[in-house]
Amino acid sequence: MSFRRALVGLSLCCAAPAIAVAQQARQVDVSYDITFLGFTGFRIDFNGTITGTQYDVQSHTFKEGMMRAMTIQYDGQNRAWGGFSLQAIVPSGGSLSLMVGGKPRTWVAHYGAGGTLREQHNPEWKPQPGQVIPEAQRQGSLDPLSAAMSVGLAGDAACDRTVPTNDGKRRIDVILRKVGTESAATAGVQQARGDMLVCEIYTRRIAGEFFDAPKEAETERERPIRIWLARLDDTPFRYPVKLEATTSFGTIRGRLIKFHETLK
DSSP: OOHHHHHHHHHHHHTGGGOOOSSSOEEEEEEEEEEETTEEEEEEEEEEEEETTEEEEEEEEEEOHHHHHHSOOEEEEEEEEEEEOSSOEEEEEEEEEEEETTEEEEEEEEEOGGGOEEEEEESOOOOOTTOOOOHHHHTTOBOHHHHHHHHHTTGGGOSSEEEEEEOSSEEEEEEEEEEEEEOHHHHTOTTOEEEEEEEEEEEEEEEEOOOSOHHHHHHHHTSOEEEEEEEOSSSSOOEEEEEEEEOSSOEEEEEEEEEEEEEO
């Protein structure tokens, strides 16, 4: 299990707070940290605004502490925008902007009818043979935050689904399975209202540019990420409040450190 997979798991669910089926405008600000061997590794900040049935969600993921000082630079910003109904989101677009080791990359996705996808890469992506994402696999896939919106909207049914995700270079299925429920007291999450869903998240590579060997990827898939989803406000949406991912070196943990909601 890698930090990358833990980030995929937490990021998939973290955009859910931005949706609110309500008449008035709503803004939500949420923050998480991810630790490894007791040291803070990553911080994830989310903010989302709903105006009527339109949403605009943004996230910022960056390294902190010893991880920032001793490992390669990583800074990622994502955005998703569009509309929604009580049944599903209708994404208009999504984007990501990455800075890894001093090398920037941006990707913008625009969605059309029937799940069609129009992309913009900077710098231009020139995949090697065997790394091309077929059109059939691109259609219907969602950028990371739009994928998160689709999970969040499901509320109590957030688990037991497969979400096709796409970050411009990699097409991955994110598979969620419900393993049970847990009380807020048992999980140590005081903010939660009622019992929490406990889900396991697996990933399955579909197509694109991957750097680890297929055998390694298969091993990683057998180590699920476990995530706890709780209600924190008066909407039906469930927020991720806790994450655990087992690795050969120790356990990666994620936790909610901030939740603030403003009605406008």
